[in-house]
Amino acid sequence: xxxxxxxxxxxxxxxxxxxxxxxxxxxxxxxxxxxxxxxxxxxxxxxxxxxxxxxxxxxxxxxxxxxxxxxxxxxxxxxxxxxxxxxxxxxxxxxxxxxxxxxxxxxxxxxxxxxxxxxxxxxxxxxxxxxxxxxxxxxxxxxxxxxxxxxxxxxxxxxxxxxxxxxxxxxxxxxxxxxxxxxxxxxxxxxxxxxxxxxxxxxxxxxxxxxxxxxxxxxxxxxxxxxxxxxxxxxxxxxxxxxxxxxxxxxxxxxxxxxxxxxxxxxxxxxxxxxxxxxxxxxxxxxxxxxxxxxxxxxxxxxxxxxxxxxxxxxxxxxxxxxxxxxxxxxxxxxxxxxxxxxxxxxxxxxxxxxxxxxxxxxxxxxxxxxxxxxxxxxxxxxxxxxxxxxxxxxxxxxxxxxxxxxxxxxxxxxxxxxxxxxxxxxxxxxxxxxxxxxxxxxxxxxxxxxxxxxxxxxxxxxxxxxxxxxxxxxxxxxxxxxxxxxxxxxxxxxxxxxxxxxxxxxxx
Amino acid sequence: xxxxxxxxxxxxxxxxxxxxxxxxxxxxxxxxxxxxxxxxxxxxxxxxxxxxxxxxxxxxxxxxxxxxxxxxxxxxxxxxxxxxxxxxxxxxxxxxxxxxxxxxxxxxxxxxxxxxxxxxxxxxxxxxxxxxxxxxxxxxxxxxxxxxxxxxxxxxxxxxxxxxxxxxxxxxxxxxxxxxxxxxxxxxxxxxxxxxxxxxxxxxxxxxxxxxxxxxxxxxxxxxxxxxxxxxxxxxxxxxxxxxxxxxxxxxxxxxxxxxxxxxxxxxxxxxxxxxxxxxxxxxxxxxxxxxxxxxxxxxxxxxxxxxxxxxxxxxxxxxxxxxxxxxxxxxxxxxxxxxxxxxxxxxxxxxxxxxxxxxxxxxxxxxxxxxxxxxxxxxxxxxxxxxxxxxxxxxxxxx
Numbered sequence: 001x002x003x004x005x006x007x008x009x010x011x012x013x014x015x016x017x018x019x020x021x022x023x024x025x026x027x028x029x030x031x032x033x034x035x036x037x038x039x040x041x042x043x044x045x046x047x048x049x050x051x052x053x054x055x056x057x058x059x060x061x062x063x064x065x066x067x068x069x070x071x072x073x074x075x076x077x078x079x080x081x082x083x084x085x086x087x088x089x090x091x092x093x094x095x096x097x098x099x100x101x102x103x104x105x106x107x108x109x110x111x112x113x114x115x116x117x118x119x120x121x122x123x124x125x126x127x128x129x130x131x132x133x134x135x136x137x138x139x140x141x142x143x144x145x146x147x148x149x150x151x152x153x154x155x156x157x158x159x160x161x162x163x164x165x166x167x168x169x170x171x172x173x174x175x176x177x178x179x180x181x182x183x184x185x186x187x188x189x190x191x192x193x194x195x196x197x198x199x200x201x202x203x204x205x206x207x208x209x210x211x212x213x214x215x216x217x218x219x220x221x222x223x224x225x226x227x228x229x230x231x232x233x234x235x236x237x238x239x240x241x242x243x244x245x246x247x248x249x250x251x252x253x254x255x256x257x258x259x260x261x262x263x264x265x266x267x268x269x270x271x272x273x274x275x276x277x278x279x280x281x282x283x284x285x286x287x288x289x290x291x292x293x294x295x296x297x298x299x300x301x302x303x304x305x306x307x308x309x310x311x312x313x314x315x316x317x318x319x320x321x322x323x324x325x326x327x328x329x330x331x332x333x334x335x336x337x338x339x340x341x342x343x344x345x346x347x348x349x350x351x352x353x354x355x356x357x358x359x360x361x362x363x364x365x366x367x368x369x370x371x372x373x374x375x376x377x378x379x380x381x382x383x384x385x386x387x388x389x390x391x392x393x394x395x396x397x398x399x400x401x402x403x404x405x406x407x408x409x410x411x412x413x414x415x416x417x418x419x420x421x422x423x424x425x426x427x428x429x430x431x432x433x434x435x436x437x438x439x440x441x442x443x444x445x446x447x448x449x450x451x452x453x454x455x456x457x458x459x460x461x462x463x464x465x466x467x468x469x470x471x472x473x474x475x476x477x478x479x480x481x482x483x484x485x486x487x488x489x490x491x492x493x494x495x496x497x498x499x500x501x502x503x504x505x506x507x508x509x
Numbered sequence: 510x511x512x513x514x515x516x517x518x519x520x521x522x523x524x525x526x527x528x529x530x531x532x533x534x535x536x537x538x539x540x541x542x543x544x545x546x547x548x549x550x551x552x553x554x555x556x557x558x559x560x561x562x563x564x565x566x567x568x569x570x571x572x573x574x575x576x577x578x579x580x581x582x583x584x585x586x587x588x589x590x591x592x593x594x595x596x597x598x599x600x601x602x603x604x605x606x607x608x609x610x611x612x613x614x615x616x617x618x619x620x621x622x623x624x625x626x627x628x629x630x631x632x633x634x635x636x637x638x639x640x641x642x643x644x645x646x647x648x649x650x651x652x653x654x655x656x657x658x659x660x661x662x663x664x665x666x667x668x669x670x671x672x673x674x675x676x677x678x679x680x681x682x683x684x685x686x687x688x689x690x691x692x693x694x695x696x697x698x699x700x701x702x703x704x705x706x707x708x709x710x711x712x713x714x715x716x717x718x719x720x721x722x723x724x725x726x727x728x729x730x731x732x733x734x735x736x737x738x739x740x741x742x743x744x745x746x747x748x749x750x751x752x753x754x755x756x757x758x759x760x761x762x763x764x765x766x767x768x769x770x771x772x773x774x775x776x777x778x779x780x781x782x783x784x785x786x787x788x789x790x791x792x793x794x795x796x797x798x799x800x801x802x803x804x805x806x807x808x809x810x811x812x813x814x815x816x817x818x819x820x821x822x823x824x825x826x827x828x829x830x831x832x833x834x835x836x837x838x839x840x841x842x843x844x845x846x847x848x849x850x851x852x853x854x855x856x857x858x859x860x861x862x863x864x865x866x867x868x869x870x871x872x873x874x875x876x877x878x879x880x881x882x883x884x885x886x887x888x889x890x891x892x893x894x895x896x897x898x899x900x901x902x903x904x905x906x907x908x909x
Contacts, residue, residue, distance in 0.1 A: 314796060336798035345796060353796055356789035358856050367786055368797035370779045379777055385723050401725055421797070 005066070006031040006167060006198050007052075009224070012063035014047055014056065021047040022061070023222040029167075034189060034199045036209040036230070039219035040242055040468065045202055048219070049169055053089050054082040068166065080109075088160030089169040094152050096159075098145040102138055103127040106159045130158050135191050150181030157188065161197075168192065169200040174208060175301040186212050204299040206235050206505050218242055235507050236498070243468060243497035251473030252445065254452030258292035258476055262460050263429045264324040270306070270316030280306040280316050282484040288429060288460040293451060295475030296464045297500050303484040304464045305348050308431045312338045312345045325428065339368060344427035346418050348434045348464070350411070354418040357407040361399060362388050364406050364417050369424045391420040395450060412443025419450065430454065431462045436470065448474055468497050482506045538901050539848060539862070542894075543869050550876035558876055561754035564747065569689075571871035572760040573598070573823050577842035578849075578863040579764075579771045580815035583781075583808050585846050586788045588855035589647065589654035591809070592839050593661030594816045597639055599835025600665040601820025603672045605632040606680035606830025613682075625684040632824075633817040639665075640813015641806070648805040662839070673832050681828040688763075689826035692756035701762065702748040706741040713737045760822045767818065771860045784808060788855030841870055844891075848898050869894070 007029040014022040022044050029035045039045050050056050051065060054074040065072040067085065074081050082088075096105045103124045104111075112122040127140040136154040144152060153173060160168050170189075174182045189199055189212055201213055209216050209230060217227040218241040226241050264287040272278040280303055288294045298304045309315030311323065313332030323330050325341055332338035338345070347353040355364055365388040366373065373384040385402070392402060395416045399409060406417055415435065422430065432451070436444045451474065455461055465471045471478055472495060479489045480503040487503040502508035550558040557563060577594045584591045605628040613624035643661050647654045680686075693701065713733055720727055751757050775781035783804050786794040795801055819838070824830050848866030851858025873894060877887045 312796070334798070334800070335796050336800060339798045347796055352790075353792040356786050356793050356856070358789050359785065363782065363786070367782070367794070367799075370782060374779045377778060379779065379782070381719065381777075382722075385719075389723060403725065 004030055006068055008064075008066040009048070010064040010066065012048070012051065012061055012065060014051065014061040014222075021222055022051075025063070025219075025222075025224045027217050027224045027227045029198060029200065030215070032193065032196050032198055033214040034193055034201055034212055036201045036203070036213035036216035037219060038203065038206065038209065038216060038238060038242060040466075043219040043242070044222040045219055046171075047222075049089060049171060049200075049202070052082065052087050052167075052169065083160075083163045083165075086164060086166035087169070088163060088165035088167070089171060090153060090156040090160060090173060091171055094149070094156055096144045096152055096155060098143075100144060101140070102131075102142050102144060102147075102155050102158075103140045105144055105155055106130070106140075106162050108159075110163075126162070127158070130162050134158070134161060134188065134195070136188065148181070150177050150184060153177070153185065154188065157192075161192075165197065167198045167200065169202070171202045172204065172300070173201070174203060174205060175299075182208070204301075204505065206238050206501075207507055209233070209238070210235075220244070235502070235505075239498050239501045243501065250445070250469070252449045252452060254455060256291055256293065256452065256455045256476060258289040259458070260290055261287045262290050262326055263288040263462075264322075265311070266322045266324075268307070268310070268318065268321035268323065270310045270318045270321075273315060273317055276317065280484055281310060284321070284481070284484075284486045286479045286486055286489055288462055289476075290458050290460050291455050292476045293455050293461045293463055293474055295471035295478040296462060296481060297468065297471045297478055297504060298464075298481030299504050300466070302481040302504065304481050305433055306484075307481070308345060308433050308462070308464060309347075311431065312343060314338075339425055339427075342428035344422035344425055344430045346415075346422055346430070346432040346435055348437070350414055350418055350437075355406050355414060358405060360403045361392065361397065361406055361409075361417055362402040365391055365402075365421045365424060368421060372424070387424055388420070391424055392417075395420050395423075396446065410443075412439045412446070415439055415443070415447065419447070423454070427459065429460045429462065431464075433464045434466055435463060437466070468500055471495075471500070472497065480504050538905065539850065539865055539869070539898065542898065543865060543872065546869065546872050546876065550872070550879070554876070554879050558879060559750075561750045563875065563879070564750045565754045565758065567868075567871055567875050568747070568751075568761045569758045569826065570875060571867045572689075572758075572764045573819050573826065574838050574841040574845060574870070575764050575864055575867040576767060576815050576819035576822065577838055578845035578867045579767055579860050580812040581842045581846050582771075582849075582851055582858045582860050582863045583775065583784050584654075584812050585843070585851050585853065586855055586858045587784050587805055587808055588788050588791070589805065589808070590843070591643075591654065591658045591661075591812050593639075593643065593658040593665060594812065594819075594842055595835040595838030595840070596662045596665035596669070597636065597813065597816040597835070598820040598823055598838060599833075600639075600668050600672070601632045601636050601817050602680075602824035602834045603669050603678060603830035603832075604635055605629070605685075605821055606678040606824045607672050609680045609682050609685055609824075610678045621682055621684045624682065625688070628685060629688070629821055632821045633814060636817020636820065637810055637814040640810045640816065643813070644806040644809025647809060648802040654809075669832055669834065673830060675832060678830040679828065680824045680830055685825055686828065687759065687825075689758070689760045689822045690828070691759040693759065693762055695752045695756045698748050698752050698757040701757065701765075702744050705744055705765070709737050709740055760826065763818075763822070767815070768860055768864055775860060780804075780807070785856055788852075788857070790856070841867070844895055845870055848895065850902065 005028045009025050009027055012022055012025040013020070025044070025048065037045055047056070051061055057075055058073045067087065097108065100108070106127045107123050112119045112126065124140050131138055131140060134157070136158055138147065138151050138154050138158070144155060147155070157168065173185060177185065189201070192199060203209070213230050215227060215229050216233060216238065218225050218238060220242055266285055268281055268284040269279065270281040272280050284307055286294065296304055306315055310318060311332070313334045318331070325343070330341045332341060332343070351357060356367070362385065366384050370379060372387070373380045388402060397413050397416045397420065399413065406414060409417065419435070436447055439447065451461055451463070463474060475492070477489055477491055478495045478500060480487045480500055482504055483506060490499065499508070547559065577598060581591060581594065608628050608631060609624060613627065617624050639661070643657050646652050646657045717727060717733065748757060775784070783794065783799045786797065786799060787801055787804060791801065820835070823834060845866035846858060846863045847853065848869055849859065849862030849864070851863060870891065873891055874887065877890060
């Protein structure tokens with residue numbers, strides 16, 4: 001048995017309906033190393049980690065995963081099982097119970113018992129021992145809610161270690177941390193390494209690989225394209241591996257003719273509405289022209305969504321900056337005010353924020369536009385139907401009837417309903433937050449064509465996207481966001497994947 | 510979905526009826542349950558249950574909680590709850606009784622009509638005012654409705670004791686009594702029945718016409734006729750029956766008008782659409798530009814107003830205001846909504862459904878009373894029916 005490797009992936013393939021998420025992935029992770037994994041959104045990192053944690057149990061994927069010399073054989077509902085075997089994940093969204101103490105969280109579900117009662121003394125003593133062993137500076141009795149994000153992460157790590165984790169997976173651990181907290185995390189990882197614990201480190205911030213990892217695997221389109229010792233790599237090499245593919249003809253060529261500037265944002269700064277100490281937007285500058293598609297690129301957590309929600313009057317507390325629509329300065333304080341001014345927003349979370357799933361297509365389309373059809377005492381159903389029908393037809397929503405419930409539609413058709421609803425209000429500026437997320441290729445193409453049509457009719461479109469290909473394929477200009485500010489706005493001559501990636505990760509400016 | 514729709518045009522009448530029954534199993538289960546309950550009591554009471562006098566009693570008995578249930582539907586649809594409505598109605602009832610027995614007696618002697626009009630106006634205003642206060646705290650100060658209205662329940666309990674000083678106040682003056690104890694003259698009863706039935710058919714044909722105009726699938730005409738005909742038949746049986754006794758009771762007519770208005774509001778106005786959208790997905794509604802605070806506030810004002818109506822009807826019907834007025838009515842109102850298919854998660858529920866729910870509860874109570882079942886067992890039976898109804902709902906949702 002080759003004990004040099006703690007984890008080996010052998011020809012792992014994972015198929016979802018219509019999507020091949022992992023294609024023949026093979027690489028290995030050495031015992032005691034810190035192994036980085038990088039790739040664009042959708043490259044397959046998360047799917048791979050979900051196999052390790054048991055979200056996708058043994059048998060739902062092809063190929064083999066060898067853990068500590070044995071094939072990983074996790075059954076259904078096996079998340080607990082993975083932890084018992086020694087694989088622990090610290091998720092991006094922390095999974096602690098905020099109202100419980102640090103100790104209670106660490107031992108949640110595994111409380112030490114004294115007969116039938118919880119042995120609180122042992123629970124806190126054990127917690128304290130783990131925390132001090134690995135130099136995690138958190139008081140065991142503190143309520144988790146009172147801790148900062150950095151300390152919460154330490155609790156997560158302590159929780160993993162209390163289960164005797166052999167492999168600790170950190171998924172985007174630094175996206176919400178300050179620089180000082182990142183520094184502290186790096187120290188912790190070094191301590192863990194000294195204790196012989198293997199770490200898998202996933203991040204979008206490429207420079208972090210060079211601070212901490214021993215080797216890095218790059219994933220792209222569901223494949224592990226390269227595994228290499230970190231000392232042989234550079235950021236430029238990583239980026240090239242991440243994006244190294246050819247652009248296919250996936251984007252319809254439009255005939256857009258950007259005209260004058262209609263929407264102008266200057267030095268916008270805003271605070272987190274739930275935490276007024278945190279600045280979510282820190283100097284955003286951009287403008288959009290009539291008939292133009294402005295792409296906004298940036299990694300998750302770079303403030304893209306916070307930006308558009310703030311523009312729409314529904315998120316951050318604006319502390320500085322000017323928003324001009326046409327000649328007028330606007331300060332939307334609610335969605336209603338933004339809509340009335342001439343903005344429309346296709347939100348990122350289609351099901352959560354875009355649609356009322358239990359209602360019909362008709363009711364969804366007309367919801368923000370009822371003022372057009374209704375007085376105080378009556379809705380003109382004829383006019384409502386006619387307008388909605390026309391929208392649905394021009395967007396080719398595939399449905400037997402406008403009375404069908406939205407929850408019965410496919411992702412692509414649902415997105416068309418969201419777009420219909422926002423076109424009916426005839427916006428001057430249409431903001432689309434990741435408009436093709438979770439939409440199949442055919443429907444994507446239709447949405448792109450629609451965006452071209454709208455731009456040709458003079459609508460100014462702001463398109464946020466996680467897919468670099470999409471940004472490059474559809475935009476007239478690209479604004480790149482990095483940690484809450486606009487790093488640069490590039491013309492299409494300047495923009496390419498490497499340039500955007502290095503701006504978004506903050507290694508260039 | 511697509512294939513079943515295109516096949517539908519080829520379906521025979523019975524097959525289509527069956528299909529509609531299956532799709533709307535939940536609605537029909539509750540109707541079947543109602544008919545079943547009626548049949549059981551019909552046989553156990555030797556037919557007296559569906560006799561003129563009892564049918565008359567049944568509908569009047571349901572009317573007070575039905576007013577509350579009509580408002581409660583929208584409250585629950587927006588994802589809220591109102592625990593105060595029973596005691597709020599009770600408070601309004603003792604306030605109007607106090608006005609009738611003391612204030613007007615002192616200041617407006619021998620003017621019973623004016624006194625009654627003033628009592629009604631003040632009663633409605635008190636309901637709307639307290640609804641507004643609770644709504645303000647819920648919508649604008651972000652206190653959960655469960656807590657605010659629980660506090661409201663205690664508050665009204667206290668206020669009732671303050672107004673009554675623990676005594677019973679008579680409210681049986683002429684005009685005022687007629688509000689809930691009076692009857693519609695029998696020929697007018699038939700006129701209203703004819704109007705209601707005419708409206709049902711007109712509405713059915715108009716909606717078919719509209720669908721046709723916009724190229725929607727039409728249901729088989731016989732299915733539509735059958736459903737509308739069934740509703741018309743119920744109205745005819747009801748009016749025929751009560752006309753054999755003393756006629757349609759005033760509160761039932763008032764309830765019918767209220768229900769018609771509430772149905773119109775929920776289906777045909779922005780107010781109604783927004784309420785359902787908020788319950789269906791709060792965030793989507795907010796991003797669609799709906800002012801959620803203002804909507805929730807207004808819904809509680811409406812609920813308070815309807816509690817006022819219920820309180821006035823209550824005082825007039827029982828003829829006095831007492832410290833126990835409205836006790837437990839909020840739970841009957843909530844149960845009516847749930848029985849009628851209102852989802853506690855919000856976004857789903859209809860006023861007619863809640864009316865059927867209220868009718869089921871009243872039917873159970875009157876039937877069990879007629880059979881001289883001990884109150885203890887009446888509660889047990891009601892408990893079982895409520896849980897069974899919701900179980901059936903869960904089952905049909907899973908197997909749709």
